[in-house]
Amino acid sequence: MMVRRLEVRDLHCQAREQSAAKLARDHLGISLFGAEVVQLFWLKAEAEQRIEDGTLESWAKQVFADPILQEYEFAAAKEFRSPAGINLQPSYVAEIRYLPGVTDNVGRTATEALSLVSDFARDHHVHVYTGKAVYFFGELSFADAERVAYECLANPVIEEIKVMDWKEYYTGKRFEFQKAPEVILPDEARVGIISLDQDGKSLERISKEQCWALTLSEIETIRNHYQDPAVKETREKYGLTADPTDVEMEVFAQTWSEHCKHKIFAAEIDYTETDEASWPEEIYPRFGAFTVKSLFKSFIKKTTDDTKAARNIPWLVSVFSDNAGIVRFDEKIDLCIKVETHNSPSAIDPYGGALTGIVGVNRDILGCGMGARPIANTDVFCFAPPDWPGDGEERELPDGLKHPRRIFDGVHLGVEDGGNKSGIPTVNGAFAFHRDFAGKPLVFCGTIGVLPHTLPSGLSTASKGQQPGDVIVMAGGRIGKDGIHGATFSSMELNENAPATVVQIGDPITQKRLADFLLEARDRELFSSVTDNGAGGLSSSVGEMALGTNGARLDITNAPVKYPGLQPFELVVSESQERMTFSVPKQKLDAFLALAKRRGVEASALGEFTDSGMLEIVYREKTVALLDLHFLHEGLPAMILKARWEGPRETPSWSTFPKLASVSPTEINSRAFLEKSLYTLLARWNIRSKESWVRRYDHEVQAATLVKPFVGSEAHGPGDSAVVWLKPHGGGEKAGVTISCGLQPKLSRYDAYVMAQHALDEAVRNAVCVGADPEQIALIDNFCWPDPLPGEKNPDAQHKLAQLVRANRGLYDLALQYGAPFVSGKDSMKNDFIGRNRFGKEVKISVPPTVLVTAMGKVHDVAKTVTSDFKKSGDLVFLLGKNTRHMGGSELEETVLLPKDIVLRSPPPVLGKENFSLYKKVHQAIQVGLLRSCHDCSEGGVIVALAESAMGGKLGVNVELEKLEKELADYQGTLAEYLFHETPGRFVVSIAADKLEQFSQHFADTPLVRFGEVSAQDILRVTRHGLVIIDAPLAQLEQAWRGAAE
Amino acid sequence: MKAKVLVLTGDGINCERETARAFELAGAEAKILHINDLLSAPKTLHSYQAFALPGGFSFGDDLGSGQVLALKLQSLLGAELKEYVARKNPVIGICNGFQALTKLGLLPEPFAPRTMALAKNDSGSFLDRWVHLTAEEKSICIWTKGLSSLTLPIRHGEGKVTLLAGEEEIIHRKLIANGQIPLRYTEEVNGSFGRIAGVCDPLGLVFGLMPHPEAAISNLQHPQSSSLQNRDAPGVGLQIFENCVKYIEGR
Structure with a gap:
């Protein structure tokens, strides 16, 4: 018995009230009398060392079970004790635990806790894995028990689920023959060589198989580069083949992904529009035909340049050049803000996707300038209505899609854990509901951070200062297979075979330690630059930082791993969470590593920044990638695209809408109609109070949230915008900042120009409501679009691209009138789902083109809000x-x-x-x-x-x-x-x-x-x-x- | 000389800065110290006249809120903490700090077998809202002196005071008799036994509470701030920290 199993049961379980039972009743209509969750732990010592009963029992008492609240069991079955209020034995049990390699936060903590209290655990590296057994009470069929397990309790993408007859399970040998969910990989590193000398079809096939998401013309660009004699010569010197290695192709794929490179926003676009007169021009403005060289430069950045020039704005410190935009709203501190999306992962694993979205954008702030302290989160969600499809309508939802309510519940819990456990208040948010979000939900996560103007030595915190010779240090979590291909995956449409390796689960505590350490190291000036490891992993973080010195030599031999056996390319592109990359001057390396150790943060030196013009990656003393930095970052030619606007257009419906009742011209002014409409509207998803969900987010940790999400005499009224006090963050006595947002996806079917303007106006108006100065508002744009690139399955790409152009134009026109600059932004361009409905017919669900505008406004006096x-x-x-x-x-x-x-x-x-x-x-x-x-x-x-x-x-x-x-x-x-x-x-x-x-x-x-x-x-x-x-x-x-x- | 207060941080504690600010506003000198720094030099504890365990999510609440923080403190600071409490130094645990003090066995009675725990809220989920509280005027607690009713924010998922099964009434009566229940909610918020919101040791020096007084040190933080007459006056939570400073100064 090498793997021991320990069970912990609550003494006070309110089985009737367990969420499992509630969910089954409310959502599946399965009458479950009650449910009980038993925590499961599997303990394994290294080298087949046996954990004796006595040892296990002492750990159970000391570490795993609270004597007032819980009891434990690790040997034979005891007489079953029914929970309070239930005089029954369970009928079925669902045993659930994470699949090998999926982040197990409780397991990680338990492992650490054991090492604190036990020499044996420390010496024999006892590792803990966790899971749960859910007991079902009441009469139900096995099939229903399985439905509850699969549809309410667990996610087969990341969890192993076993549903069993309870009696057999309980009286069986469940404490014996246990296995731990370890990852076991052959420890055999291989670097593949990829010949690009193949026909187009084969190259496209490889691109798809490898999840590169590179187009044929992009691969051809790479091929031409490799055929350059100068490139060949250099490669020979380093002992590399003329053909690229798999590591190199992966780095290209990440760096050139739509997710990282924003190719559509950089494309050259020929825009034309209809000259039909039927669309009123005062609503849908006409622009004629024109060519845009880059949407980003021509509209978003131009908004900032033009407003800055027109209004002579002095408070823009750093825009569009870093992980987040930095503004000066206070004489003592700077603020930075970033909003990201995490749509694809949230579609597959709503909990992990949303959690990772939050801790991910927190890292953007931690990696902004020389490192900022996160002070507030904002979260905006676009979902299909959670109560749809209802009973009898289940067949409306295509195969492979989760029910909207599951996505909602999962995302909600992810935000709760992500924000609360990080100690960052979730001060603002919004929900928008529309059926077309059933294919991909939109999950926007934003964070605001605070930077002192300067470091103790007087250096500005806004700019990074890596130098050739500085050491590359990765700190925080370890690398695993989780999150491989996140960047390229999100640059493709979703289908029912999406791989599980793209899913990560964030670990807020590892990240909190990392964040605390980072800020301390910043104030001690122990590093010269920092950025986060997000999409693309080390390939992106080191690749981008290398631009600052014009080169890097990354040695991944000693990169810390969660388990052995990762391939070099995996080490380079894995997006395993909670990691930051630092550049550390050599003379400070010892102090940096010592502080990290003292703070319980793992940090590893992985090569150095150079001025060679190359990104060189080394593994076990061999060069496995040699990439010309200039080509890597500038070699991708701009796409040339066409956009055509034909006026408002309904998107084809993929679901059946109920018929609306009509109201006659006489009825419309009647008391009955007006009263009924008022109540109906108040209860609609887009309007109803979200308080019962939002109160589960900590919105006032850090004690600076002055105007909270709910206001009024009993704090049930809707707040228009949050107000965060800057004094507790080092700002002026009365200084504050508003965080608000606006979005109106439902208007896209008319005109994305109007949709984008409504979003911007709403964000600004909300800020003004509470007391922000409209002349001091910074904006953040987030575009989430259905694929606007032409393709076999995308006949209306030109229309969607035209909507994108018009949305950009809409933002530019209105932002200029408001004199408000954009300081940061992000786009996500492949928000489509292609699958089959339950009648076997192919359906495509595209999100309505959506612009989210977030506004951060200056409040001069927080006592006047x-x-x-x-x-x-x-x-x-x-x-x-x-x-x-x-x-x-x-x-x-x-x-x-x-x-x-x-x-x-x-x-x-x-x-x-x-x-x-x-x-x-x-x-x-x-x-x-x-x-x-x-x-x-x-x-x-x-x-x-x-x-x-x-x-x-x-x-x-x-x-x-x-x-x-x-x-x-x-x-x-x-x-x-x-x-x-x-x-x-x-x-x-x-x-x-x-x-x-x-x-x-x-x-x-x-x-x-x-x-x-x-x-x-x-x-x-x-x-x-x-x-x-x-x-x-x-x-x-x-x-x-x-x-x-x- | 100002009273010196040690405010613990690290491993997921996240209210250390506002807790330190509250003590400073109350007239103390607050030092935020990382748990690993304290544990590597445990004697440091004795150079402070009060010890605060702030709110947060130490170790992610994994294995139960406060559990692993308590284990870590017990194994590396246990002896010093015992001495510290025996020397009648005031100790406060707020929210996650309260949970840790309970798991450490310092509440409700130091060095006695455990009789109390903080379980999951009846609702099963985390809750952020402001609640009305009554302070027991006859309590022995030095931290709540002079307070009678107050409004403070709660932000927790595991705040339900649960007493040893079968002996709830006896323990409760004993706590009342000793003046060890300085704070109760005026309404049902998490299923806490007797609506208990805060508990102190028999000497009134070790104090644990679920609400966050450090987030109510200015009326600006009050949810109805825009309707208050004096919006930037000190908040009611500040007095808890002032009481501590007063006690130290009076020693």
Whole structure:
């Protein structure tokens, strides 16, 4: 018995309340009376050393089981003790544990804990692996037990799952003949040589098989390079073949991947558009035909260059040149921000994917400049509605896709663990729901960091300073097979055979240690440069840092590994988590390594930076890759692409939508319709309260989150933007920063130009709501697109590319009007799923083109911020901003068929100039204390905004429409349009009655409507000459808005 | 001379900076020290007049919150800690620190067999919200002196005070009699026995609590801050740290 098994059971298990039982009941309709989770541990000592019963028992007591809460078992089956409230024996058991090689955080901690308390464990390298046994109580079939295990409890991509009859399992020999899930690989290093002298078809096949995601023309470019006599000659000198090694091809594949290289944003694009007159130009602007050399340079970077020049902005410290953008919003500290996406991994393993997304973007911040301290996270998710497909509709979902609710639950838990355990507050976020996210969910993870202006010696923290001769040091986690090909994989569409090796599970504690160490080493000036190991692993981190010195010699012989047997190319491209790459001056190497050791961080010297012009990779004293740095980074020719816009276009639907009921022109103004619509909208996925999920994220660790995600008298109202206090982070006494975001994927079916502008406007407007200075806002763009490259399976690529061009143009146009620069951004271009539905038919699901804009705004005085909730009865309520009759893309439009002739089906345009002048006014009003509340008017229109402010403040609101007769007459539309349209650029604000005059003067030239009054009655009431139009008690509103999410 | 307070960090502790700030605002000199530095020179502990175990996720809460941190402290600092407590130095454990003090066996009674643990919240999940608390005026706890009711944030997944099965009532009554329950929630938040939010040792010096007073040292941090009259006045949590400083100064 070389591998020992230990079981730990909770003494106080509430089996009825176990999430497994709940999930089975709620999601699968399988009636499970209860469930109990038993923790399993497998312990293995080195060299077949036996762990005796006495030793195991002492460890069980000391390390594994709490005497008040738990009991343990490691030998024969005892008489079964039923958990409280259940007088049954279980029917089935599901035994679940990670597959070999998958990150097992608890196992890692347990291994470390044993080595703390036991000489035996230390001397014999006792390793711990973990798993769980879930006991099912109640009568169910074996097939149902399997469904619960596979669909609610475990993920076969990363876990081994065994479902067994409980009695057989419990009375059987489960403590004997145990095996540990070790990775065992043949320890035989091989470097392959790849001949590129093959026909195109073969090369394309190899590219696909090897998961390179390189196109034929890219491989041909590489082939031509290798045929260069000078290259041949150099290779000969190093004892290399004329043909590339597999290590080299892998480095090309990573470096040239869409994920790392952003080839589409760098492409030359010929844009043309329809000259059909049927699309109104004031909504969908015309640009004629033009050529873009690079979307990034022509729009994103140009936004920054042009706003910087136009406004003479002094606070941009470093933009687009580092892992994150750096701005100076404070006289003592700098801030940096980065938002990433982690879509493909989250589709395969939602928990690990999201967790890795967070700890990954945290590392971007840790690797920004000379290393920044993460102070806040922002997370935005786009999912298919979790309650769809429902009962009887399961066949709607193509094979190989997880149910949206599983993706949701997994991502949610990943964020909870990733953010909470890292000690970084999740201060802001958003959800957008649309069926077309069923193929690939979008998981955006962003982090804000703080940098001192200078290091103790006076060196700027914003720039990196690696020198030739500095040592390459990798620190943090070890390298394994997990995360091989992440960068290239995410540059391809998803299919049902996606490999499991691309999945990683983050380890927040290893990373926390690494982060603490990094900041300490930074302040002691023990390194000259740092970057994170993300996509592409060492090949990318060292490859990029080598640009700073013009060369590197990376020796991977002693790279620390999780298990032996990794091939050289795997060592180079593995994306195993929690690793940073440093450049360390030789004379500081000892001190650097000593500090790392003292902090429990593994660090290894792996060669040095040079000025040879080459990235040389060495393994066991042999050169296994020799790459011309210039060619590696600049050798890829720009793609030449065509884009054509034909006006708004519906994407073909791959699922069956229920028929919407129509509403007649007479019904539309009726009390019944308006009240019903209000409740319906409040409960819609895009509007309903997300509080029950968000409260599971720590949003105020570090004690600087002043405006929290939920506001109001009982903290249930929606916050428009987070405010983080900078003083605790070393900033000025009153200084703060807002973090907010905007996205409107549902508008893409009209025009991505409009969609992108709505996103940008919403992000800025949310910031302004709480008190950010609209003249000091930095923007971050994230594009998530369906594949815009032509291909057999992509007939409308030109349209998608045109949408991309238009979205860029939209951002540029509006950002310039707002005078707001982009400081960082990222794109993800292959968000498609191709698979088969359950009738065998091929289906393609593409995400709606989505731009997420994140805004970071300066708050001059944190004691002057405002929240969205009504504060006092008698306060006057105003709507600021211009109304329109555009109903396109509104939530109301998605719930009923509106009468054809009385509504505008196009989305409302964003009026940048008017909005910006209003935003400045709102800001001034907040600065002088004119506003008691301020809320962004968005999904669901003004009536939903009123309801939210009322619920937040636990106060009612009275609207007497007869006082609005003039506005309504001017408006010309129906009351439904007036109340539910979602035109951007509007706010619902409340003021103290005695401030009316001052308020009216301040907003004299602004479109505004005096809407009503805050009341002490718990009712949202709209009347017209005493006739009730809407009468909605707060309790009922809350039931719709919050109740549904519980 | 200012009171010197040692604030522990490392291995996943993550509230050390705000905890140190709270002590400094209360008039102490706070030193954030990495656990490995402390454990390699355990005697260092005695040059501080108070010891704080801040909140966080030490060792990822793997094997139970606070468990491995407690093991590490026990095996490498056990003797010093015993002496430190015996010398009547104040010790505070906040959230994860409370969990570690409990696992260490320092609460509710140092060096006695364990009678208490912090189990998973009844909801089964982590929760971040502000809660109303009552401070027991008759408590022996030096940290909560002068407080009667307060509002503080909680941010935990394992905060349910659980007493030794079968002896809950006896233990609870004893704790009440000794004035060892200085803090209770005013409502049900995590299923804690008797709504206990904080516990101290029989001398009132070793104090563990789930809420985070260090995150409530300014009214700006209050969730209803924008409705408060004096938005930048000190928050109610500060007094807990001031009480400690007062105690040290009074020794």
